[in-house]
Amino acid sequence: MVNSPREVIGSVLKYRGTSYNSNYIDSQVAGGKIAVQQNLALLANQVRLFDSTHYLKAFAIGDVWVAVGWISDVLPAVKHMSNVAVVVPKSGASLWADLWAIPAASRLETKQIGGRVRGAFPLIHQWIEFCLQTARALPFKQEVIPSASPSALESTLVKLPEELFKGKPSLDTNLIAGVPPTEILARCEFLEPLFEATLSDYEWLVTNLQKSTPVLINKMQHYMSSLIFS
Structure with a gap:
């Protein structure tokens, strides 16, 4: 599993029916931090490795049966x-x-007459419209780029010609053009910044987990420190 407190603790929060972005763990989660910590310990007992760099290597050689990671890592790896x-x-x-x-746009301070106004390049909107055209989403749909076009979140998905996939192995997945089905997408969440008090709760959870699961020790602690002091 990836070595990210937002993902590890977030998966427990989702398991307990709350949000990745819960900022009041004690009041928003039944049983509060203690219950989350107990579930974290149960999760850690099932995880062979918490690492954001080599976790798919362990999966590829059959050392683990399931890998939890980011789609930008997973899709390129599973093609092999x-x-x-x-x-x-x-x-x-x-x-x-x-x-x-x-x-x-902002006006630059200058003593010269007719100081110029600094703003967006006049063609920027045409460029964005060009990039959001349906045809431009093809690399995402063919998984050339391991993610999804933003238009896929709102528009009707277009079925691609079968010729594009002839001779290519099909991937067993519930992703459609890089996006999960509508009913699952509705339960997905964009990660939002957490309150400082919540980051302290995360640090407490990670520290207590380390006491029973030393595998998390260094990288997660360093990651939490960078979040709190950045």
């Missing part, structure tokens, strides 16, 4: 494996997105 299925759980999963931002 047989008898493998990629499944988004019915309870939902975490979502994230790469974003393009257009800076707000």
Whole structure:
């Protein structure tokens, strides 16, 4: 399983029927932090390795039966494996997105007459519209890019010609154009920033888990420290 507190603790929160973005664990989760900590310990007993770099290698050589990871890692890896299925759980999963931002226009301070206004390039909107065209989503649908086009979250999925997949091994998955079915997608969540108090709860959970499961020791602790002090 990936070595990420948001994913590890988040999976327990989803298991207990709450959100990845729960900021009040003691009041939003039945049994509070103690119950979450107990479930974390049960989960850790089933995990061979918490590592975000080599976790798929352990899966590829048959050292583990199930790997929990990010789609951008998983899809390229499973193309070289047989008898493998990629499944988004019915309870939902975490979502994230790469974003393009257009800076707000601002006037540069200058003593010269007619100081120029700094803003977005005039053709930026045409560029974004071009990139969001249906045809531009083809690399995502063919898994050339291991993720999903943002248009797939809102638009009707288009069935691709069968010729595109002739001679290619089919992947057993519940993903459709990189996106889980509608009923599962509704339970997925974009990860949001957590309160400082919640990050302290995460650190407490990780520290207590380390006492019974030393495999988590270094990287998770370093990750939590970087979240709290950044």
